[in-house]
Amino acid sequence: GGSDAKTDTANASGLEKTKITIGALPIPDSAALYIANKRGFFKKEGLTVDIQVVQGGAQAQQGLFGGSLDATQTNYVSTFLAASAGNKPKIISDLYQATPNSFNLMVAKDSSIKSPADLKGKKIAVNSLRNIGTLSVTSVLKTHGLTDKDVEFLEFPFPDMAGKLEQGVVDAAWMTEPHLTAVQKNIGAQKLADTMVDSTADFPIAGVIVTEDFANKNPKTVAAFQRAVAEAQKISASDRKAVEEILPTYTKGIDAATAAVITLGTFPTSLDATRLQRVADLMLEQGMLKSKIEAKSLLLGNSG
Amino acid sequence: MIGRRLLDSKPLCGALGAAGLFCVLEATGRTGLISPIVFPLASTVLGRAVELATDADFLLDVVSTLGAWALGLLLTVVIAVPAGFVLGTLPRAETALRPILEFLRPIPSLALIPLALALFSDKFDMKITLIVYAATWPVLMNTLYGLKDVDPLAKETLRSFGFGPLSVLWRVSLPSTAPFVATGVRLASAIALIVAISVELLAGGSDGIGVFLIEVGGSPDAMVYIIATAIWAGVIGLVSDSLFVLAERRIFRWHTARTEVV
Amino acid sequence: MNRVLRAAGRLWAVPVVLVVWELVTRAAEDLSFPPPTTIAASMYEMWLTGPAERLWLTEAALENIPASVGRLLAGWLLAGVIGIALGIAMGRLPLLFRFLDPLVQFARAIPPPMLLPFFMALFAIGPRMQINVIVFGIIWPVLINAGEGARLVDRQHLDTARVFGLSRGQRLFQIILPSAMPKIFAGLRVSLSLALILMVISELVGSTDGIGFQLLDAQRSYDLPGVWGTIVVLGVLGYVLNSAFLAAERRVLSWHRAAKQTT
Amino acid sequence: MLEISNLTHTYGSGPSAHNALGGIDLTVAEGELVCIVGPSGCGKSTLLRSIAGLLRPTGGQVVLNGSPVEQTPDNLAVVFQDYSRSLFPWMSVADNVSLPLRRKGMDKKQRKEAALEALEQVGLEGAGAKYPWQLSGGMQQRVSIARALAYRPALLLMDEPFGSVDAQTREELEDLTLRVRGHHNMTIVLITHDIDESVYVGDRVVVLSKAPAGIVGDLRVDLPGPRDQITTREHPDFVHLRAEVGRLVRGMRSQPASASQ
Amino acid sequence: MLEISNLTHTYGSGPSAHNALGGIDLTVAEGELVCIVGPSGCGKSTLLRSIAGLLRPTGGQVVLNGSPVEQTPDNLAVVFQDYSRSLFPWMSVADNVSLPLRRKGMDKKQRKEAALEALEQVGLEGAGAKYPWQLSGGMQQRVSIARALAYRPALLLMDEPFGSVDAQTREELEDLTLRVRGHHNMTIVLITHDIDESVYVGDRVVVLSKAPAGIVGDLRVDLPGPRDQITTREHPDFVHLRAEVGRLVRGMRSQPASASQ
Ligand SMILES: Nc1ncnc2c1ncn2[C@@H]1O[C@H](COP(=O)(O)OP(=O)(O)OP(=O)(O)O)[C@@H](O)[C@H]1O
């Protein structure tokens, strides 16, 4: 567990806590965490990091606020939702950012839907309701003169979406890699729209958060963690091969061949309040947030 | 004649049944009745299941889940059986606690995961707690119904010899309820396995069958993995149940000898 | 009047628990554990702020609760009928037992959420799929208990039936079924509360209404009082269903209670 | 009607096996009333269960009306020794009695009438609506007798049917049995521990030896006229037969194999 | 030792209520053996269960050794009419018999010895390792007698204890009861349907009337010398008493309320 071992403060680097339990999802977003662990960046900072696999950002956050995790990977939409519910997350590292064609809206091979405008009254699969999927799809709908009231969002796991498209249970599916590649190959699904354009272009996706309490009590540990992740992010950002290599080690589903062909997002090397503010603003605009949140207030440090 | 003899063998019959089911599923996939994209072919799944058996990561996960399952089930019995006896024999305790129990009972353990995540800092403790919570009900219910089924004359016999309520409980109610309890434990055993895997899946962690499912969850063919894993879950259930039944046969010979189909 | 007092006497533990809970959560101030009053307020908000002509029920209440309860009851009844029929058949027919028991033991150990894809493949999504998931998830206690109950009928009873030449149907309905009834009821009761759980599970994927959907929605919106409120509704629903079940059981098993009574 | 040849039965196997029947040969003619007496635990109930097809004997065979008994034969009724466990606690007394009558093609009303009549015959008028567990031991036993008599079987097997009732009721039930037998030409096999009773109701008395049970005596009871509780029991032949049966039962207890008729 | 005053019991309530005991007054002295006879269903078992504290009577009271019976009194043993249900199927016969002896503070070995001795006394040597359901009806009944005798209670209640055994075993068990009673100064209340038996074993015979049960006769049995199956039964007093009891049982059946001693 995360709350055990208040380790001696008298260790070499003066860290308040040398053992950290962090939650991570088995998706490309968390590549840097694994790279940092594998290449010893954490160790160099005097940290021992235990990466726990979690199924989704929301559960990870519950683990974080409940105390079973010290830190966790999470997407920003969840983070802002949690903050608006009264929780006190602190974003300490940025991990992943969308690129063109990294999150697309897909339709079946012979679908009559040719443009997002045709989606009126249709069903759309997303991996989680009230999250990035609905946010980005809604923004695409908006540019085509529709609102989220014009469609029905259904929650399905990514791997199930191909079957749902094939069965006709949903008319479109919002997907990401490696499922995008697979769904095109397996059932000849067509891209209807890239959802990371206009107001969601280069959209920030995921980062690492801790609780405010943890950040206050362990400033040095957090700083050390940030340094290690930043070093790994630099590698991810500049060396696609490094990412391709690490992916199959922590996701059973992405083998080397798949890793080589999928469209990856980018790995930002700094934590930037202005960029993250776009997420909060879009959420506010779409009514996912009741009041404005200053992204800056959630950031900790500006190293990245 | 030999055919008849062969049909007396339970493993053989079971294997025949399983083979039949396999053929039906394979046929629905091959004929396109259900597209393999929507639901994978039986042979694909079986192949993956066999592969998993040699996957060291998977085996470690299985061991971890089984550990939690066994501990959870043990605690369940230790808690639920005495609780059942208290509620079943002290009407006052029952009436006082009934509203709360009946309120708690239907709350899905899985719905409690978010709250449990907030309550427990240790995933293993949380897993055990939720297993015990979910597995307790069938054992408790069967214990209560078993107590109602005790022959009153048997109890009176012991009472007439001057034994106190506790002795009657221990020497009459307990043994005669035991077969009911055993059925409850068999039910609980499958539920415990289900909860163990589900908690791992929903709460995450570093090992366990459910964590394995998360790890494969990002894969486009996650469904093949999931169903292959489900097969192993089923096999574990089948094996453990057979062991339970074997034990029951030995312990409750007095019960079956008087009742069983001849 | 007396009955009201007695009922109140029986429920004394409820207010005690509520007050303790309120005090503890107010003291702890943990966001994850809102006090009961906050939960109650959120429940009121969710379900009881509709127009007066609809008895103040909100759209969410009218849409989600009946849909869920309908599927739950359909699934439970179906599981009851199939479970009792199959269980008794397996309990009385050794050959059938040998063929099906391994499959049963196999199937019931598979976590129902893992089989969602299978049911979705068969039934797409919607009430049919959800009812099937419920049936699959809750049939086992009834089936196993009915099987054990039917297998372990007092031999003297069966001998008597055989001697008097009772037909198969008579043996089934007059002897085996009543004998197995106590166990069947134990199974049905466990199943009823499992049905609530499975109802939630079946509404977590690809659904658009139901209490489970509302729970998911509250979770997704980080609305913890809402999450708690939904759980409370599940508890209340379970309590109501169980009370109705017990009332029915008292009628059906009256002989059993009386015959097994000591002074 | 009933031919039993070289019937043997062994319970269990291995060292704990118990040989209950050691080769029984017995023929019962149609309409005959045969009483079986023998020491406790010798194998009388075992024999009865074999005739009823409830027990597959380990050797020999039972032939009823020309065909071997494999399953429970048709048109048979049994009054079990453990009568209380042979009544169904979930049914009223009247339902318990009328249940088997469905097979006779009676409709509901007829069944009910027949049940109430039979209950009245055994002295249980007014108990029809009660449940078995609301009755005393002797009353339960009479319910199970009423059930068997109402059924009017071709073959009636009774295992100590009058053990739990008082002396006068017992005599009434004995006479009832004789009367019903006469009216409906039943064949009856009746197990009893009461030697007087065996001679009073039986056309024949068969005496079994201690386990493994074998037949050590088979006496024809030739008493004049219709049986009557007072005159028959005073008849010298009755007194003589009863002493004879008593001697067989006792005799063979002390020197098992030597006694024989 | 035992004083029963104005004991009444009504089963159920409302229109279906059954008044089983209609005001019983009875006193049993220490060491006495009282036999109770009466028609089937009159309320004998109900009376016995009230004495044993297993049934809370609806009126009157039972006083044992000066204190009213509320719960089951100490140092009591009961042989139930439904003996087969009073044996525990999950225990061997020997364990069934030795179980109550734990209350006597005997150690395991002593209990086992006492159990085997009691089993031998009832003619069940060698059945100790079997289970109750492996025994015949009469053998089960004897196990429950052995259990009660091995316990050596101060007060022994027996409800038709010898109903399921053959005549000779029955006589042996009667004598065994008398012997044990003499050795250990037990007080015994014994219900029986056999009028001869009631006179043979009893110091007193109490005759109950039909429901609601009331006492219609209470006869002291003053037979000379130790009882003996042959000489006692031939004794003129025996013959006289037996006729007297018979008359009471029958008499009060035809004209319920008029008969009395
Ligand atoms: N649980 C009960 N509920 C209602 N009535 C009962 C119950 N038990 C006994 N009775 C009634 O009480 C009466 C007396 O019963 P009891 O068992 O005392 O008779 P008994 O004298 O022992 O008869 P028997 O010689 O046949 O055993 C009977 O008429 C019976 O129907």
Ligand SMILES: Nc1ncnc2c1ncn2[C@@H]1O[C@H](COP(=O)(O)OP(=O)(O)OP(=O)(O)O)[C@@H](O)[C@H]1O
């Ligand atoms: N299920 C069983 N398993 C083993 N042994 C049994 C079983 N049933 C009966 N026996 C044995 O078979 C023997 C004969 O039993 P049975 O019941 O036929 O005797 P019975 O002549 O009817 O005696 P009773 O007059 O006491 O009823 C007994 O010694 C008994 O122990």
Ligand SMILES: O=[N+]([O-])[O-]
């Ligand atoms: O569990 N059994 O009832 O055997």
Ligand SMILES: [Mg+2]
């Ligand atoms: Mg017998």
Ligand SMILES: [Mg+2]
């Ligand atoms: Mg009685």
